[in-house]
Amino acid sequence: MLREGQVRIPSGCAISGIMNKRGEVFSGQDIIKSIALMHDRSNGLGGGFAAYGIYPDYPEHYAFHLYYEEQAAKEKTEQKLNSLFHVAESGKIPTRRVSSIRQAPLAWRYFVRPKPESLLEDESEDELVVRTVMHINSQIKGAFVVSSGQNMGAFKGVGFPEDMGEYFRLEEYKGNIWLAHGRFPTNTPGWWGGAHPFTLLDWSIVHNGEISSYGANKRYLEMFGYRLTMQTDTEAITYAFDLLLRKQNVPLDIAIATLAAPFWRDIERMDPERQKLFKTVRAVYGSLLLNGPFSIILGSNKGIVALNDRLKLRSLVAASQGDFLYVASEESAIREICPNPERVWAPRGGEPVIGLFEEGGNLV
């Protein structure tokens, strides 16, 4: 049977996200409860979490979460990591036995800093990490990088998300942003790397939907050196954000106007200067427009952005209570953990919900 990456698997999903805008950390219990409520939106073939602020002891180190399907893969990967990075600490990611979780790969994590001599000319530390991730994922059989950002990590696999949370003992971690994903793939992804969230550096994305523009998005991103090995929308969306925000320094609102572009009929009503701006954005970045249904939550060390497709073909609800911002596929998933939020709203298609840490500054 083909596994994810060799075949494109359409999926339905549940997503949920919680952040504390003051950056105060809280346990993973709430996010597990929230995603568990939407049990029927996933089918046990994929669940996962991304958590930020969970490694305060190593805030400047890149935290590599790795899955290994065989011992040889671990040896090759460690050889690669040791050659490019100083590894400050490594070890098995703690898990507990859960009856429904089977065929789990070996999960290992490494806290690393780049060796200065590893950097190519004009290469930033981030770019070295991206290069390393792409190398491991495409060249080392049986190894998969689950996440590679600073002071964050992703935990995911084949199973229901709540079982995955229990397996990875997430109630023992404290973070300031938690994202969760429950997946309903139409056929089995076959391996743990195929579960979500998808991550790159400290970007993580949970996503619900099937993008009909995937082929166009993929071929555009490939021109900028991205290799889309998973054949998933989430991977394409992550790279699209990475290209716009990190590589090209495009402002967040323009990145959002790229992925969920305003309609021409709305652009026509704008003042001449904005009209010109949005016309240019659509003409230049047309191939990055995400077409078809999606709701996504993008996480980073600076905050979160939640976004719907421009027709709002997928559900997405937001709520706030004190310093907490909640976004989820269903309002019930928010009320499960915050029964009476101060404000609850359904963002319009293409209208982002942006939550930034008060201390954090801009998203990029």
Place this chain on the structure above:
Amino acid sequence: MTLSLSTPDFLIERNRDRCINCRVCVRQCANEAHIWDEEEQRVKSDDALCVDCQRCVTLCPTHALTIRKYPLEFRENANWSANAIKAIYKQAESGGILLTGMGNDQPYPIFWDHLLLNASQVTNPSIDPLREPMELKTFLGRKPEKLMMRDGKLVEDMPPQLELEVPIMFSAMSYGSISLNAIKSLAAAAEKTGIMYNTGEGGLHKDLYKYGKNTIVQVASGRFGVHPQYLEAGAAIEIKIGQGAKPGIGGHLPGEKVGLEVSQTRMIPEGTDAISPAPHHDIYSIEDLRQLIYSLKEATQYRKPVGVKIAAVHNIAAIASGIARAGADIIAIDGFRGGTGAAPLRTRDNVGLPIELALAAVDSRLREEGIRNQVSLVIGGSIRNSADIVKAIALGADAVYIGTAALISLGCHLCQKCNTGKCNWGIATQNPQLVKRLNPEIGAERAANLISAWEHEIKELLGGMGINAIESLRGNRLMLRGIGLSDRELSILGVMAAGE
């Protein structure tokens, strides 16, 4: 002259019960296939002169006429077809090159008909174009790799672009090869529907300057009618290197078609042959092309996109890549089924490539080299319907050119005799009596109707795929599957097989 061995191609059947001897057919046939017999006081026909343009059939008030293939049965021979034998009789008589009009009519594979489109089911919703916006707006021209912004504002303007409401344009057909009324029809239709028409290499008639913002002015090897005002008149400039119907061949407009107005527009003496050399004599290589591109950009202060039109030939991907690097903003590729006003038969039927393969190869190559943004891709030859357009865009085209389809909308019946100048439909002729048969207002309406009909159909097909903006289809080959194709063909097209 010795006895001609040529036999008629068509048989004119006249139903005598219906014929009222009104002589409409006699007046309508520029080929003089219908004759009024004064003595017998009735209409007769000469089959040998008929070209099967269907003009008389369409206009006969009593539907008395039928044109059939002439039932001439040569002795059965799998190798020597009737066409092959007749061609030899003709050449044995004339000693000349066989000429023809319109595109390649030989039974080569049509890849459009081996590609199937996708639609949404369950996992994502299809979109109803009657309820939701469905956007086809298309920009042709060089796109920067990234947007330079400072303080939320653009640092520099986008390079000049052509803005199309529908990703369709009328392809180059010169004044001379087609009539002024035909061009007026297309120009007005382009204005009506927010698209472009193309002057071809025949210059721009004074009556057409008002359509400037919907005009692409062409600069071809003959440089007919090219002057500063002409270059400024259009929204874009196209350098014509080649044409799908006759790659590697120039053009020849015989002197009898060069009347006063054609002569003024082309800036050549009345009655002289207008000869477009096979190559541009200032372009013998790619670096020369770059100079012409930049000369034209300089001449128009970099305010207009400059495109280059080439015929699809074997090494098309590398050639297109070179043209992109030479500074072209748009590359137009014409496949071997593209039409022509006149071409040597053997060239038309044997030289070049199907546009589907050329398009796929070029789009893939430009992406591999990371320069696909630098240039827009327009393809033509031949687009027959809206589904062909959707497939072309999914393969990677930004827009399509339609020539033959546009002429058919004006009344062309594809008799392939454009070169004779006797077009009974008033399209490929300069004979004033024939030209006035095409009313440019009605022509404009018919051509505009075709564009809006196809626009509706493209929206339906897009909506079915769950796409509501044409840019999400562009190069989205996952929306295509191949049927009845070899692995090699699938890999060149970059599509999976149906069922995969």
